[in-house]
Amino acid sequence: MSRFTLDQEIKLVQDEMLLLGSLAEQAILNSVDALRRRDVAAAKGINLEDKRINDKRFAIENHILIIFATQSPLAHDLRVLAAMLEIITELERIGDYAKGISKVAIRLADDDTPIPIREISAMADKATSMLHRALGAFVSEDLSAAYAISKEDEEVDEQYRTIYRKVVQNMIKNPEKIDHADQVLWVIHNLERTADRVTNICERIVFVVSGELLELDNTDDEDKEA
Amino acid sequence: MRIHTRIAKPFITTLVLVLAVWLIALPLLEKSAYQKASATGEPVDLSLVHNAAFLISLTGLVIGLYISLLHTSRYVDDLKTLTRAAEELGEGKYQEINLAPMQNSLLEIRELREALQKTAEQIGDQFTAISKERAMLSAVLGQMTDGLLIADQNGRVRLLNRAAEKLFAIEEKEALDRSIVEVVRHHRLVELWEDTRNGPAKTITMEIGSMHKYLQVVGIPLGEELTGRSMLLFQDLTQTHRLEVIRRDFVSNISHELRTPMAGLKALSETLLDGALEDPTVARSFVVRMDSEVDNLIQMVNELLELSRIEAGYLIFDFLQIEPCMLIQKAVDRMMLQAERAGLTLSSNCPTDLPSVFADPERIAQVFINLIHNAIKFTQKGGWIQVSAYQDGQMVVFKVSDNGIGIAKKDLTRIFERFYKADRARSGGGTGLGLSICRHVVEAHGGKIWAESVENSGSDFYFSIPAVYLENHN
Numbered sequence: 001m002s003r004f005t006l007d008q009e010i011k012l013v014q015d016e017m018l019l020l021g022s023l024a025e026q027a028i029l030n031s032v033d034a035l036r037r038r039d040v041a042a043a044k045g046i047n048l049e050d051k052r053i054n055d056k057r058f059a060i061e062n063h064i065l066i067i068f069a070t071q072s073p074l075a076h077d078l079r080v081l082a083a084m085l086e087i088i089t090e091l092e093r094i095g096d097y098a099k100g101i102s103k104v105a106i107r108l109a110d111d112d113t114p115i116p117i118r119e120i121s122a123m124a125d126k127a128t129s130m131l132h133r134a135l136g137a138f139v140s141e142d143l144s145a146a147y148a149i150s151k152e153d154e155e156v157d158e159q160y161r162t163i164y165r166k167v168v169q170n171m172i173k174n175p176e177k178i179d180h181a182d183q184v185l186w187v188i189h190n191l192e193r194t195a196d197r198v199t200n201i202c203e204r205i206v207f208v209v210s211g212e213l214l215e216l217d218n219t220d221d222e223d224k225e226a
Numbered sequence: 227m228r229i230h231t232r233i234a235k236p237f238i239t240t241l242v243l244v245l246a247v248w249l250i251a252l253p254l255l256e257k258s259a260y261q262k263a264s265a266t267g268e269p270v271d272l273s274l275v276h277n278a279a280f281l282i283s284l285t286g287l288v289i290g291l292y293i294s295l296l297h298t299s300r301y302v303d304d305l306k307t308l309t310r311a312a313e314e315l316g317e318g319k320y321q322e323i324n325l326a327p328m329q330n331s332l333l334e335i336r337e338l339r340e341a342l343q344k345t346a347e348q349i350g351d352q353f354t355a356i357s358k359e360r361a362m363l364s365a366v367l368g369q370m371t372d373g374l375l376i377a378d379q380n381g382r383v384r385l386l387n388r389a390a391e392k393l394f395a396i397e398e399k400e401a402l403d404r405s406i407v408e409v410v411r412h413h414r415l416v417e418l419w420e421d422t423r424n425g426p427a428k429t430i431t432m433e434i435g436s437m438h439k440y441l442q443v444v445g446i447p448l449g450e451e452l453t454g455r456s457m458l459l460f461q462d463l464t465q466t467h468r469l470e471v472i473r474r475d476f477v478s479n480i481s482h483e484l485r486t487p488m489a490g491l492k493a494l495s496e497t498l499l500d501g502a503l504e505d506p507t508v509a510r511s512f513v514v515r516m517d518s519e520v521d522n523l524i525q526m527v528n529e530l531l532e533l534s535r536i537e538a539g540y541l542i543f544d545f546l547q548i549e550p551c552m553l554i555q556k557a558v559d560r561m562m563l564q565a566e567r568a569g570l571t572l573s574s575n576c577p578t579d580l581p582s583v584f585a586d587p588e589r590i591a592q593v594f595i596n597l598i599h600n601a602i603k604f605t606q607k608g609g610w611i612q613v614s615a616y617q618d619g620q621m622v623v624f625k626v627s628d629n630g631i632g633i634a635k636k637d638l639t640r641i642f643e644r645f646y647k648a649d650r651a652r653s654g655g656g657t658g659l660g661l662s663i664c665r666h667v668v669e670a671h672g673g674k675i676w677a678e679s680v681e682n683s684g685s686d687f688y689f690s691i692p693a694v695y696l697e698n699h700n
Contacts, residue, residue, distance in 0.1 A: 015407040022413040029436065118636060125436040132411065132435060139408055 006071045010080060013067070014139060016060050017084050017091075021135040023053050024091045025128045027098035028194060032124040035105040035187065036117045043109070046102035053095035057088045079211060083204035087138065090197040094131065097190035104183045113180045116163055120187060123159045126152070127194040134201045138208070146205035149198065150216040156195035163188050235297070240290020247283045255279065304331045304339075311342050320349045372461050377406045377419060379454025393439070393460055415458065418445045422456045431463070440467035476644070479658065483526060487519045494519070529659040533644060536666040543586040543670055547694050550583055550615045550622050551576035557594030558613055565598070569607035572598070575614040581693040583622050589667045590691070593675075596660040597626040597687045604685070605630030621673065621690040629684040638677055664689070 027049050034042040064081050067073065073081055108115065130149050137145035164185065171181045199217045206214050255275040263270040311323050323346040325339050367374060373390030377383050383406055386398040394401075394409055401409045407416050414432050421428055422445030429444045444459040494516045502508045535541045558574045565572035594613070601611045605628045615624045633641065644662035661675075668675040668689045679685035 011405065015405050018407050018411060019413045019416060022411055022416075025435070026413070029433075029438075125438075129436040136411070 006067070006073060006077060009063075009067050009071065010073075010077060013060060013063055013081070013084055016056070016063070017088060018135055018139070020053065020056050020060065020088055020091050021131065023049065023056065024094040024098065025131050027053065027095050028101070028124055028128050028131075028191070031098040031101035031105060032117075032121055032187075032191075034102055035108070035115065036121065038105070038109040040106050040109045043102040043105040046098055050095050050099040053092060057092040060088050061085065076208070079208045083138070083208045086204050087135075087201050090200050094194050094197050097194050100190045101187050104187050108180065108183055111180055113177055115184055116166055119159065119163050119166075120184075120191070123156060123163070123188060123191045126156050126159065127191050127198065130156070130195055130198045131201070134198050134205070138201065138205050141205065141209050143206065143209050146202040146209075147216070150202040153195045153199045153217065156192055160188050160192040235294075237290070237294055240287055240294070243286040243290060244283045247279055247286060251282065252276075252279045300330070301332055301335060304328050304335045308335070308338055308342055311346070315342070315346055315349065320346045320353070372459055374460070375406070375410070375458045376448070376455055377458075379423065381406045381419070383409050384455065389462075390460060393441075393462070410458075415443060418443060419456060419458060421445060422447050422458075423454070438464070440464045480530070483658070484523070487522045487526075490519045491516055526659070529663060533659055533663055533666070536663065536670070541670070543589060545584050545586055545671075547582050548585055548587055550580045550624070550691075551578065553583075553585065553587060553590050553594070554613050554615060554624070556587070557591050557598065560591070561595060561598040561602070565602055565611060568602050568605075570602060570605055571610040573610070573612050575612060577616065580615060580617055580622055581695065583691045584694050585671055585691055586667075590671075593664045593667050593689060594624075594626070596664050600660065600687075601626055601628040601630060601685070604628070604632075617693065618690065620693055620695075622693050623688055623690045625686055625688050627684060627686045632681040632683055632685050633677065633679040634681055635679075638679060641677065642675065 027046055030042060030049075031046050033039075034046065064085050067081060130152050133145065134149050136142075137149065167181045167184050167188075171178050196217060203214055203216050206212060206216070252275070255278065256272060259272060259275050260270055307325065311325060314320075314323055323343065325343050328336050328339055331339075367385075367387040370387065371389055373393045374385070374387040375383060375390050376385040382403055383401045386394075386396075386401045386409070388398075391398055391401075394411070396409055406419055410416065410419075412432075412434055414430065415434075418428060418430055425447070427444065427446045429442065431440070431442045433440050440463045442461040442463050444461075446457045446459065448455040448457055494512050498509060498512055502512055532541075554574050554576050558572060562572055598611060598613070605611065609629045611626065611628045613624070613626050615622055617623070642661045642665040644659055665675050668691070671691050673690040673692065675687070675689040677685060677687045
């Protein structure tokens with residue numbers, strides 16, 4: 001087959017990947033919104049949406065494997081396709097984080113205990129904005145944007161620590177609310193992980209452009225989760 | 227003269243000349259040769275005659291051809307000019323076409339020139355009209371507040387106006403020819419585009435991205451002339467949506483705020499009816515509590531009415547020229563007792579050299595009372611509240627400070643919204659309207675109100691009022 005069709009095929013996969021990214025991004029925002037509004041129906045809707053994300057991820061994976069088998073892409077094309085194979089996995093995981101948050105939203109829907117929802121929303125906004133821009137940077141192969149976005153992960157980590165401290169203080173003050181606080185910690189943990197996944201996407205951008213496999217996340221995962 | 231006669235004329239002349247030589251001159255020459263021969267008895271020698279005739283006709287032919295060449299070459303030049311003009315027309319250089327009148331030329335060529343010149347002018351006119359229309363259209367597209375995107379059958383973006391550029395943070399020249407997915411980056415928008423490509427117009431409302439833009443999007447197929455193309459029209463309803471949310475919150479807040487004292491009243495009156503009335507001391511304490519609940523309700527309804535009057539602009543202010551310290555003193559005197567009851571020190575500190583302000587003393591007193599009241603509510607026993615004033619350029623700034631619990635940073639800008647309560651658990655019986663009223667009153671004076679605070683160590687509320695500068699002040 002000619003080069004022209006390979007280019008077209010790659011563009012098609014790229015569009016599909018962007019759509020998957022949009023699904024994941026919206027799932028995170030919707031799950032936090034469901035948590036805010038204590039909206040069980042919306043939270044359950046995210047479960048269905050997650051199935052769609054998983055299906056789409058497999059469809060894209062299939063598409064990429066067919067391209068590998070039929071077109072034998074080389075060099076840059078090969079890197080783009082391999083990177084997308086990786087990125088769709090990250091996006092699928094982000095979808096799972098959204099599902100995790102929506103489960104918490106369902107569990108906490110009948111509980112009147114206040115949630116630091118404004119801080120959580122800000123964290124979700126930051127993480128999804130990073131995701132949105134990272135996928136844009138992948139398409140335009142913008143190396144400096146990739147580095148800048150991965151740096152923003154530190155801000156999300158900081159937001160995480162601030163909310164974490166606040167929630168733990170509440171735990172100490174109101175031990176009877178520990179279960180509730182534990183759920184809130186789950187939510188911010190998922191958001192923090194979302195931003196980490198975006199950093200992985202940024203690593204793939206560096207890989208596509210330079211061919212180098214770099215670790216952009218300087219903090220050790222174990223450290224962070226401790 | 228018609229073109230065929232014009233071109234044929236030199237040929238015919240040449241032909242006639244040659245024929246004349248052969249038919250008339252030759253027999254005459256031959257005849258004279260015979261006569262000369264019969265007179266002299268010499269044999270007839272026609273070769274000289276023939277040679278002469280041949281030479282004459284050859285010369286005539288050459289002259290005729292030369293004349294015809296001269297004649298036609300001028301027309302050929304004209305035709306070449308016209309051909310070049312036609313080519314330029316094709317290249318779109320209609321402005322450069324300016325053909326000189328070809329008065330000596332053939333009628334056809336002159337007609338052709340006129341037609342060409344006219345066509346060039348008409349094309350020019352049409353171009354001007356079209357570019358005017360385009361400019362108008364692009365002005366409309368550029369200035370319209372709704373975003374607009376047109377994509378072709380294959381999902382390539384063909385047009386993106388300025389509002390849409392802003393919405394999707396991409397410039398039109400970047401976006402053109404890219405896939406709609408790359409540009410809009412949202413699955414629901416792509417689905418809408420797919421639906422309208424294959425079906426009728428459709429409208430959706432959605433919230434988009436981490437910017438939380440609330441959009442109404444209309445997908446419209448563009449019909450027969452632009453087959454396969456469809457248009458997405460984005461209306462930004464974020465503001466409307468926000469107002470709607472505020473209105474909903476307002477109704478739910480006010481219901482909640484009214485229900486609490488009502489429930490208290492109901493419980494008290496039920497207890498009274500159930501027998502407490504018989505015990506005069508209990509009954510009295512109940513009625514006192516009922517009275518204070520009713521006071522709360524009255525205050526809230528009054529504040530609501532006041533706020534709606536201020537917001538509607540119906541409130542009349544009675545501006546006077548007044549000393550800032552008088553305003554402070556009056557307010558401090560009025561609140562002293564309440565502060566003492568709460569175990570707080572209320573003091574004032576007002577420099578005497580401040581310029582006068584132009585203010586409605588009653589309304590400003592209301593602002594002070596609201597601010598001091600809040601300070602009392604949010605400061606623990608043993609704390610202090612200080613009211614002071616200073617000059618800042620053209621304004622006199624009043625300040626109410628306390629060393630109470632303070633306000634979280636995120637709440638600082640929002641506390642002036644109506645019904646906003648930073649800390650519901652601690653704000654107790656307030657209506658959440660006080661600061662909102664303060665803001666309106668201060669703004670009506672041409673001033674500003676703001677707050678600074680450090681959590682757990684106190685708050686400073688400021689408001690400014692323009693100072694009065696009398697003509698003879700300098």
